[in-house]
Amino acid sequence: MDQSEYIREMASRRGVPIIRELSHEKLAEVTRRVNPKTILEIGTAVGYSGIIMLSSCDASLITVEHDDYKVEEAKENFKKLDYEKRATCILDDCNVFVSNMVAGGEYDNYFDLIFLDGPKAQYIKMLDGLIMLTKHGGTILVDNVLFRGFVRGDKTDMPKRYRTIVKRLEMFLDKVETHPDIKSFKLYELEDGMLEITVK
Numbered sequence: 473m474d475q476s477e478y479i480r481e482m483a484s485r486r487g488v489p490i491i492r493e494l495s496h497e498k499l500a501e502v503t504r505r506v507n508p509k510t511i512l513e514i515g516t517a518v519g520y521s522g523i524i525m526l527s528s529c530d531a532s533l534i535t536v537e538h539d540d541y542k543v544e545e546a547k548e549n550f551k552k553l554d555y556e557k558r559a560t561c562i563l564d565d566c567n568v569f570v571s572n573m574v575a576g577g578e579y580d581n582y583f584d585l586i587f588l589d590g591p592k593a594q595y596i597k598m599l600d601g602l603i604m605l606t607k608h609g610g611t612i613l614v615d616n617v618l619f620r621g622f623v624r625g626d627k628t629d630m631p632k633r634y635r636t637i638v639k640r641l642e643m644f645l646d647k648v649e650t651h652p653d654i655k656s657f658k659l660y661e662l663e664d665g666m667l668e669i670t671v672k
């Protein structure tokens with residue numbers, strides 16, 4: 473087992489949510505295709521998806537997470553794989569962080585690739601800001617957009633606790649479909665659903 477597989481194994485044993493297997497492959501494929509120089513990730517967990525992206529290109533990564541113990545672990549994991557110089561881990565609430573980045577202005581049109589994998593119910597709130605931070609023609613890849621098949625799917629057996637997340641993800645997809653600053657989007661119906669957005 474190599475280091476990254478070990479990190480995945482340890483995370484899943486402890487119930488730390490990380491990207492699923494096919495989505496992992498899609499993330500690596502999109503990263504190789506976009507060949508970014510700058511990446512922003514929302515939702516670090518312990519750095520597993522960050523490692524996938526860093527091992528698929530030469531970019532530098534800024535990744536934000538609100539759980540301090542995960543940030544510390546992600547830093548150690550980046551170090552173990554010699555990625556510490558290319559990875560900046562930020563401990564913050566992603567909404568606050570994105571709002572501050574937008575307000576500061578220095579990261580406008582800055583990122584070639586954004587991987588959105590944080591709080592699902594907040595995607596819609598962050599969308600406009602993330603588009604501003606993405607370069608023209610850049611990519612935003614979003615995980616879990618179909619949320620267990622309930623988003624735009626059969627809700628007969630949906631637990632009540634998922635209502636808000638599912639409703640907001642549906643609103644998020646509606647917004648993507650009509651957003652004036654989005655050039656195109658593609659939905660990958662694999663696992664929990666991934667959406668690739670290309671910004672104008």
Ligand SMILES: C[S@@+](CC[C@H](N)C(=O)[O-])C[C@H]1O[C@@H](n2cnc3c(N)ncnc32)[C@H](O)[C@@H]1O
Pocket residue numbers: 489490491514515516517518519520521522536537538539542564565566567589590591
């Ligand atoms: C699905 S996990 C990320 C998995 C990671 N991208 C991977 O595949 O290795 C989502 C992460 O977002 C974090 N998160 C949830 N709400 C957040 C918030 N408001 N601000 C920052 N991080 C948040 C969670 O703690 C969790 O670690």
